[in-house]
Every structure is written in structure tokens, then in C-alpha cells.
Amino acid sequence: MINVGVIGVGAIGRDHVRRLTHVLAGVRVSAVTDVDLDRAGAVAGGVGAGVARTGAELIADPGVDAVVVTSWGATHAEYVLAAIAAGKPVFCEKPLAATSADCSAILDAEVGAGRRFVQVGFMRRYDPAYRSLRSTVAGGSLGAPLLMHAAHRNMSLPAHFTGDMLITDSAVHEFDLARWLFSDEIAAVTALTPRRNRRASDDFPDPLVLLVEMAGGILVDVEILANARFGYDIRGEVVCEDGTVALSESAGVVVKRSGSYAGPVPTDWRERFAEAFDAEFRSWLDTVAAGAQPTGPSAWDGYAAAVCTDAGLTALHSRARAEVTLRERPDLYKPA
Ligand SMILES: NC(=O)c1ccc[n+]([C@@H]2O[C@H](COP(=O)([O-])OP(=O)(O)OC[C@H]3O[C@@H](n4cnc5c(N)ncnc54)[C@H](O)[C@@H]3O)[C@@H](O)[C@H]2O)c1
The missing domain is CATH 3.40.50.720 (NAD(P)-binding Rossmann-like Domain)
Structure with missing residues (x-):
């Protein structure tokens, strides 16, 4: 025990x-x-x-x-x-x-x-859908990965959630995911703030779009939407040379009725990632x-995510592309 x-x-x-x-x-x-x-x-x-x-x-x-x-x-x-x-x-x-x-x-x-x-x-590295996404990309049948489209949509966020927390608490998962999916480090982050959601306060960047450049050239765009209202919606699609692979809609049932079909959307991270x-x-x-x-x-993954988070915050505040510079990876964390 x-x-x-x-x-x-x-x-x-x-x-x-x-x-x-x-x-x-x-x-x-x-x-x-x-x-x-x-x-x-x-x-x-x-x-x-x-x-x-x-x-x-x-x-x-x-x-x-x-x-x-x-x-x-x-x-x-x-x-x-x-x-x-x-x-x-x-x-x-x-x-x-x-x-x-x-x-x-x-x-x-x-x-x-x-x-x-x-x-x-x-x-997320233990989520069955993300694991299949990763093994499909790594299997090579779709050719080299070129792009990834990701979205992180929350139903709403608590009042204490700041704009910076969209990077430190939400995007941090996307940074780690991209590093793990592509077995590569992140080279730079750019932040874009489209038309603001009417539900967001004046200084709250909702939605937020991050462009994440991997060292090997793959580009990942991440939509962070704080007030999606309809549910907690996590999306990911990798575009490869010979096809694409995407997370499917939630694993629950689909109901067809009166000329339409519908399925459940999780309400929060507890449900989606249980x-x-x-x-x-x-x-x-x-x-x-x-x-x-x-x-x-x-701890190396935690460190790398923190450096990416710093770059994300710099990008958000400066509206300029921020490069990610990591210290040398100690042998303890090198792949065997
Ligand atoms: N993996 C995920 O998706 C995920 C989801 C939610 C939260 N988190 C992380 O988990 C952590 C906790 O988040 P939460 O949502 O449970 O927050 P929370 O505010 O609900 O709970 C934090 C608890 O820690 C206690 N606490 C604070 N400082 C302490 C200290 N020095 N010593 C002992 N207790 C202390 C608080 O009193 C509170 O009970 C955060 O780092 C958050 O980012 C991760």
C-alpha cells in the first residue's frame, strides 16, 4: 500500500x-x-x-x-x-x-x-484520443506533419481569472501538448487578439490566438476562447502531407431526431479528462x-512549458513575436 x-x-x-x-x-x-x-x-x-x-x-x-x-x-x-x-x-x-x-x-x-x-x-498526454493522434502522426502513414489547429474553449471562467492566466493556465497545456505530440521544442510564440467577445471585460483578451512555431518548422495555431458558453471544447487537428488526423467529437452517443443530430459536450476539464x-x-x-x-x-517538461509561458506573456504584452530560449537539457532528461 x-x-x-x-x-x-x-x-x-x-x-x-x-x-x-x-x-x-x-x-x-x-x-x-x-x-x-x-x-x-x-x-x-x-x-x-x-x-x-x-x-x-x-x-x-x-x-x-x-x-x-x-x-x-x-x-x-x-x-x-x-x-x-x-x-x-x-x-x-x-x-x-x-x-x-x-x-x-x-x-x-x-x-x-x-x-x-x-x-x-x-x-492530456494520457488522454486516449490525444494518444491516438500522436501515434497516428508518429506512424508516418500521413506523411510529415506540417500544421496543427488547436482550440481550448471554456464554458466561462471564474472572475479571478486574468488575461495572463489564459497563457499560464490554459495555453500551458497546449504548449506541453505540442512539444509532446511532435517530440520537438517550441521556438517562438506570437499572440493575436481578434475582435473581443462582448462577454469579456475591456482588458481581457478573449478570444486569444497564439501562433506557436516548433523548432522543426511545424506551425501550431491555438484558439483560446474563455466564454464559449456551450461547453468545454478541446480541439486538435494535425495537417500532414498526405492527410489529416483530428480529435473526434466527444465519445458519448449521438442522437438523430427531426432532421438533425446532436451529442454531448463536456462541461469542464474534470469531465473531459477524467x-x-x-x-x-x-x-x-x-x-x-x-x-x-x-x-x-x-521537470524538464515543466521547465520548458514555463519558458514557453514566459514567451507567451511577452508576446501578449508586446504584440511582438517572442522567441523561446531553453537552457541546455541535462543528460538526466535526454530520451534514452
Ligand atoms: N491539470 C489540470 O488541468 C488542472 C486543472 C485545475 C487546476 N490545476 C492546477 O492545480 C493547482 C490547484 O488548482 P485548484 O483549481 O485546485 O485551486 P484551488 O484554489 O481550488 O485550490 C488550491 C488549494 O491550495 C490551498 N493552498 C494554497 N496555498 C497553499 C500552501 N502554501 N500550502 C497548502 N495549501 C495551500 C488553498 O487553500 C486551496 O485549498 C493549480 O496549480 C492549478 O493550475 C491543474
Whole structure:
């Protein structure tokens, strides 16, 4: 039985506690913490876990074998570094850290320890549809990939969501996806702001279009739409020399009636990526159980996404093309 400690039990933290308790086998949540200790107590009480007063206390607890970090992004680096120092596997929701410098410090810590401890929560890599998209492109039957059209449409976003968060919280998934789909780094990002949605406030860039240039020349256009209203709609189509491959409409049923047909659209990320979240945790826990290094998105992937995010913000604020410059990739993160 793997004992997991969870730091930060807000929306996604609670969902992961549910997953670790009711969906996955061979694991239990043994400790929980949150700056809101009442919230931590309520969640811990529901699953028979203990409450730690701080993240540091939870990480040091000998009853915690592995750590899940689901607190606010700005707090991630501190906990990830502490878990590495304690020699414990750590699953960190995106972002790995709030700045690329902090991500870089995490790379240094793992390189210093001589092994990987960190998996970053880029769960789309575990989504069955994205996996087929990737294997179809990699299979080569469609010829070389040239372009990708992607869309990230939210029904609506909470009031605290800023324009910058369209890059740091939404587009960050698209950056990671593009790097993983094409096994290539991103070279530059340009941001375009079309006619503003009447539902968006004056300084909120909704919609936002990002042009993402891959180092090998593939161009990815990403539509970010904050107020789609009809549902949570994630789209992706790769255009290759001899054909295209796209995510299909949601996997549910289609109803034909009175001369039209219709199917369900997910309402949010929890629903759309439920299977992917389960699979990413299954994969992470398998490596924890085996005492092996994680095989999922690494600290390098978290770092690269952070540098792309910085470029995206520069592009949005300057309206100029922003180049992505990564540090040299340490051997620890080079493909075997
Ligand atoms: N993979 C995804 O698609 C996905 C989806 C949602 C959220 N996230 C990420 O998960 C993280 C949490 O997001 P959320 O939506 O659950 O936010 P949230 O605000 O609902 O929950 C965060 C929780 O962390 C607690 N917290 C904040 N600072 C803390 C600290 N220093 N120590 C302990 N607890 C602390 C808060 O009190 C709160 O309960 C964010 O980094 C977010 O980007 C990822």
C-alpha cells in the first residue's frame, strides 16, 4: 500500500484525493494539508487521513511515501524542492513552479540527486484520443506533419481569472501538448487578439490566438476562447502531407431526431479528462510502487512549458513575436 500525502485540497486536490481513495488500487491518502486547516480537516476526515499543519511537516512525515502538490502555483516550487531533498516521489500539478528560474532550480536539484523524483500534471498526454493522434502522426502513414489547429474553449471562467492566466493556465497545456505530440521544442510564440467577445471585460483578451512555431518548422495555431458558453471544447487537428488526423467529437452517443443530430459536450476539464487523470496517476503510482523514476512529464517538461509561458506573456504584452530560449537539457532528461 502506497501512502500519499496531498498538499492543497481545493478543486483539483479534492478530485485527486477522491481518485486516490476510490478509483485507484494499492494506494491510500495518509495525510492532507492546506493553508485552510478546516478544509484540510474536512477532507482528511472523509478518507481517514491525518492532517499535517504545513506542507513541510507533511513531506517530512515518515507515514508519507509520496507527495501530491495541488496548492496554488506560486507555492509549488517550495514543496517540490522539499520532496526532492527528502528523497520522496512528487506529483506536482501544473505549473511546476511560478517562474522558469524556479523550474530551473528544480532541474538542478534533481540533477544533483542524480535521479528524477518529479512528475508534472500534464494529464492530456494520457488522454486516449490525444494518444491516438500522436501515434497516428508518429506512424508516418500521413506523411510529415506540417500544421496543427488547436482550440481550448471554456464554458466561462471564474472572475479571478486574468488575461495572463489564459497563457499560464490554459495555453500551458497546449504548449506541453505540442512539444509532446511532435517530440520537438517550441521556438517562438506570437499572440493575436481578434475582435473581443462582448462577454469579456475591456482588458481581457478573449478570444486569444497564439501562433506557436516548433523548432522543426511545424506551425501550431491555438484558439483560446474563455466564454464559449456551450461547453468545454478541446480541439486538435494535425495537417500532414498526405492527410489529416483530428480529435473526434466527444465519445458519448449521438442522437438523430427531426432532421438533425446532436451529442454531448463536456462541461469542464474534470469531465473531459477524467480518464486521462486516472491514467496519469496509475502510471505515476506504478513507478512509485516499483521505486523507479517517473516516466510521465518530467521537470524538464515543466521547465520548458514555463519558458514557453514566459514567451507567451511577452508576446501578449508586446504584440511582438517572442522567441523561446531553453537552457541546455541535462543528460538526466535526454530520451534514452
Ligand atoms: N491539470 C489540470 O488541468 C488542472 C486543472 C485545475 C487546476 N490545476 C492546477 O492545480 C493547482 C490547484 O488548482 P485548484 O483549481 O485546485 O485551486 P484551488 O484554489 O481550488 O485550490 C488550491 C488549494 O491550495 C490551498 N493552498 C494554497 N496555498 C497553499 C500552501 N502554501 N500550502 C497548502 N495549501 C495551500 C488553498 O487553500 C486551496 O485549498 C493549480 O496549480 C492549478 O493550475 C491543474
